[in-house]
Amino acid sequence: MYAIVDIETTGGYAANNDITEVAIVLHDGEKVVKRFESLIKPERAIPYYIQVLTGITPQMVEEAPSFEELAPVIHDLLEGTIFIAHNVNFDYSFLKHHLSQAGYELTTNKLCTVRLSKKVFPGFKSYSLGRLCESLxxxxxxxxxxxxxxxxxxxxxxxxxxxxxLTHIQQFVKKGAKEQSLPPHLPKEEVEKLPYTPGVYYFHDQKGKVLYVGKAKNLKYRVRSHFTHNGAGRQRQEFLRNIHSITYQGCATELMAFILESVEIKRLWPPYNNSQKRFTPAFGLYLYEDRSGYSRLAIDKIKKNLTPIYTFNLLVEGHRLVRRLIADYELCPKLCHMQTDTAAPCTGVEEATCHGACEHRESAAAYNERVEQALQFLDQNLPTFALVDEGNQAIEQSCILIEKGRFYGMGYLPQDCSVHDMDSLKGYLTRYPENDYIRGLVYQHVEKYPHKKVTWNILV
Structure with missing residues (x-):
């Protein structure tokens, strides 16, 4: 038995909207055997634009039954049927959500007439109900x-x-079939062509714009997992409606997929990605020379046209490093901008760690030499290493390079490659923007798999 359903609602997602009208037509595959239709009094106001679209006004639903009153009837009509609707996930999500709130569980198979129409009548410009009916x-x-x-x-x-x-219907509703869970405009073939390997995938809208970027250890499994539940929230429903295509980039390892995902999120800024948009170094350690010739260290927000010596996600991380350099190399806290009250006596002079550079009692040359020593220490203690792992094919190996504590890039080397200098190694790699999140991923991976780490003096 088929239950052909349509609903009208106060908005586009179930979690924060109500049903204002429902129609259920039971069909045995040959003819209509039963029909149910009713207005429903919503708990929320009907927006004016929806009143204009549907013609359903607050006055019309004032005496209508509530959804809770109709829930037993609706559940009995749908139970044991194949739930059919045009863009089925929309109608199904509303009825499942509101039936659940009323104490009923909806567990029927679904059949989408958008997807079914694309199978039977491929090539139409539009599969909206109005345009499709007009075309047919x-x-x-x-x-x-x-x-x-x-x-x-x-x-x-x-x-x-x-x-x-009928053949397509049988394929759609057979046990284990996953196509009905896909977004209505996403061709099944695009999911089927995904490999069972690591990589980065991109969901696109109708115009090709990237909506979402994700990483995966197994591309096909991960993409399918996006559609295994049909959430009732606004963002979830919009997300599913807007997906029209998928593209992907394969990666040799899961770590490379994590890194590429971070890079692509910052490059494309997709509307449905949220978490990694905040993983951008906020502060940098800069070196400059003041008008008196003294080298000065300063922590400031990242600036587009200046290259920092080092970057920090948190200001406290930068302060901790600069205080260590001040203590170890007897630098002036005022000249390092760690003592903000410039009118007060220098705390470094009082503690006998500053030699008086801030008062010009120490020459710029002498002070600058210690600043240089501090920077050399920082430079020498920032690690340079390659992370070498399996490649996409047996004839190659993947390589991720950290140069002086920063992520340089990644790529693939021939399996028998013998790298003799840094320039040769970089020739095989693609350079990418770096951030604290990527550095953290690489360092964590090296700590977990130290045998994959190749230090620079071994490479040369």
Whole structure:
């Protein structure tokens, strides 16, 4: 038994919107056997633009039953059927969510007439219910009302059955079939072509714009997992409606996929990615010379046209490093901008760690020499190493390079490659922007798998 369903709502997602009208038409595959239609009194106001679209006004639903009152009837009608709707995940998410709130569980199989129409009648410009019915010569009445749209979907379904849709229906609803869970505009073939290997995937909208970037140890499994549940939230529903295609970049290892994902999120700034947008170094350690010729260290926010000596995600990390350099190399806290009260006596002079550079009692040359020593120490203690792992093919190996504590880039080397200098190694790699998040990933991986680390003096 098929249950052909259409609903009208107060908004586009179930978690914060109500159903204002429902129509359920039971069909045995040959004819309509039962029909149910009712207005529903929502708990939330009906927005004016939806009143204009559907014609359903607050006055019309004032005496209508609540969803909770209709829930037993709706559940009994749907239970044991194949749930059919045009863009089925929308209608199903609303009814499942509100039935659950009323104490009923909806567990029926789903069948989407958008996806079914694409199988039976491929190549149409639009598969919206109105455009599709117009293209197929199907009569539509009472548009944007649950009963009118449900009746149009019934006629569409019967038209599809007359054009050998049954084979496709059997494939859609058979146990283990995953296609019905896919977004309505995403071709199954694009998911099927994904490899079972690490990589980065991109969800695109109708115009090709990237909506979301993700990483995966197994591309096919990870992409499928996005569609295993049909959440009721606004962002989830919009996300599913907007996905039209998938592209991907394969990577040899999961770590490379993590790194590439971070790079691509910052390059493309997709609207549905949130977490890694904050992983940008906020502060840098800079060196400059003042008008008196003294070298000065300063922590400041990252600036586009200046290259910092080192970067920090948190200001406290930078302060900790500079205080260590001040203590170890007897630098002036005022000249390092760690003592902000410039009118007060230098705390370094009082503690006999500053030699008086801030008061010009120590020459710039002498002070600058210790600053240089501090920077040399910092430079020497920033690690340089390669992380070598398996490649995409047996004839190559993957390589991630950390140069003086910073992520340089990654790429692939021939399996028998013998790198004799840094320039030769870099010739095989693609350079990428770096950030604290990427550095942290690499350092954590090296700590967990130290045998993959190749230090520079071994490489040369």
């Amino acid at each position: 010569g199907i009569r539509m009445e009472n548009r944007h009302r649950a009963g009118g749209d449900a009746d149009a979907t019934v006629r569409l379904f019967e038209h599809l059955l007359r054009h050998d849709a």
